Amino acid sequence: MHMRNVACQLVPVMATAKRKLSGAERLNLLFFSVLLFGPVVSLEPISIGIAVATASVLTGYLSYPKFYCGRLIECCEEERPLNNTALHNDLSLKLYGQHLAHDVIYRALKGFISNENPKKPLALSLHGWTGTGKNFVSKIIADNLYDQGMKSQFVHLFISTLHFPHDRLVPLYKDQLQSWIKGNVSKCARSVFIFDEMDKLHPGIIDAIKPFLDYYDHLDGISYRKSIFIFLSNGGGDLITRKVLEFWRAGKKREDLQLKDLETALSLGIFNNDNSGFWHSNLIGKNLIDFFVPFLPLEFRHVKMCAMSEMSQRGFIADESLAEKVAKEMTYYPKDERIFSDKGCKTVSSKLELYL
Numbered sequence: 186m187h188m189r190n191v192a193c194q195l196v197p198v199m200a201t202a203k204r205k206l207s208g209a210e211r212l213n214l215l216f217f218s219v220l221l222f223g224p225v226v227s228l229e230p231i232s233i234g235i236a237v238a239t240a241s242v243l244t245g246y247l248s249y250p251k252f253y254c255g256r257l258i259e260c261c262e263e264e265r266p267l268n269n270t271a272l273h274n275d276l277s278l279k280l281y282g283q284h285l286a287h288d289v290i291y292r293a294l295k296g297f298i299s300n301e302n303p304k305k306p307l308a309l310s311l312h313g314w315t316g317t318g319k320n321f322v323s324k325i326i327a328d329n330l331y332d333q334g335m336k337s338q339f340v341h342l343f344i345s346t347l348h349f350p351h352d353r354l355v356p357l358y359k360d361q362l363q364s365w366i367k368g369n370v371s372k373c374a375r376s377v378f379i380f381d382e383m384d385k386l387h388p389g390i391i392d393a394i395k396p397f398l399d400y401y402d403h404l405d406g407i408s409y410r411k412s413i414f415i416f417l418s419n420g421g422g423d424l425i426t427r428k429v430l431e432f433w434r435a436g437k438k439r440e441d442l443q444l445k446d447l448e449t450a451l452s453l454g455i456f457n458n459d460n461s462g463f464w465h466s467n468l469i470g471k472n473l474i475d476f477f478v479p480f481l482p483l484e485f486r487h488v489k490m491c492a493m494s495e496m497s498q499r500g501f502i503a504d505e506s507l508a509e510k511v512a513k514e515m516t517y518y519p520k521d522e523r524i525f526s527d528k529g530c531k532t533v534s535s536k537l538e539l540y541l
């Protein structure tokens with residue numbers, strides 16, 4: 186009972202520590218450690234000496250989060266710098282056919298994390314056809330922010346149809362979501378919230394997220410400025426495809442497509458689209474989205490690369506002819522030209538299963 190109480194007092198100190206502990210906190214730890222080890226040894230001077238020495242070592246150990254963060258517990262580490270090279274490499278090596286998304290995400294994250302005093306949370310809106318890599322990129326972002334990636338307790342994924350399925354429960358969802366965001370950001374300022382299927386999210390819920398994205402210094406004593414919000418949607422996918430197709434038909438290289446060719450059209454397109462939850466909300470109207478990130482439709486060569494990568498990840502030697510076979514099994518659009526895979530890379534993994 187006694188030991189358990191002491192442990193309960195130590196764990197929150199460790200869990201919230203992101204810095205070297207202050208003198209008073211060190212004394213507290215020393216005191217708890219003596220309490221912890223005191224009863225284990227008898228009260229002779231030598232044993233007390235050993236207990237105090239052990240307690241000092243333990244205190245020293247707990248005072249330096251870098252020794253136990255990641256080993257004993259997962260720490261928030263909101264001051265941890267981003268490894269820009271690692272992020273760049275991940276995007277270059279793992280993400281295919283998305284030069285614009287690569288560029289925007291890299292710049293956005295690098296700038297945001299290196300800013301010690303951001304004016305607002307980072308809000309990224311990822312748009313594109315199914316299977317083009319929106320969830321995949323979110324995972325890359327999570328992996329680069331936290332060692333445990335999507336499994337981190339500081340990364341939260343919401344899927345509209347799974348977490349907010351019933352319109353009649355929207356008032357309840359709103360309350361629950363707001364307290365979830367509030368509770369988690371108060372525990373860890375660098376919390377990541379990913380909302381998948383934004384186009385299916387009830388406008389009321391989008392409005393519930395809105396206050397957290399704004400330029401407030403503090404909301405009820407909590408600052409949200411270091412948190413990251415990522416919104417994924419298929420909204421605007423047709424518009425992006427149209428632009429890429431125009432480019433292709435004009436004989437231009439896909440890689441020459443620039444963000445400015447898409448960004449304005451994309452934000453206006455989503456804003457004016459009745460079917461998109463965004464239309465109802467004022468996230469866009471109030472300029473709360475920092476970056477629109479377009480995901481381009483994937484071509485045969487990209488699908489082939491996805492198949493090769495999937496084989497390597499599963500521990501097989503990447504077989505180009507098999508990758509080609511799988512890519513040929515996918516369906517492509519528009520009907521006449523057959524350029525873009527209509528499911529992106531989404532079913533590549535299950536198609537490969539038939540051959541491995």
Ligand SMILES: Nc1ncnc2c1ncn2[C@@H]1O[C@H](COP(=O)(O)OP(=O)(O)OP(=O)(O)O)[C@@H](O)[C@H]1O
Pocket residue numbers: 279280281282283313314315316317318319320321322417418419491529530531
């Ligand atoms: N551009 C890409 N580069 C590399 N792999 C990709 C890419 N796009 C998709 N993939 C692969 O296909 C899988 C499915 O893609 P993902 O879930 O990211 O698609 P999505 O755009 O989020 O689709 P949806 O809109 O249907 O949710 C990924 O896990 C990844 O393995």
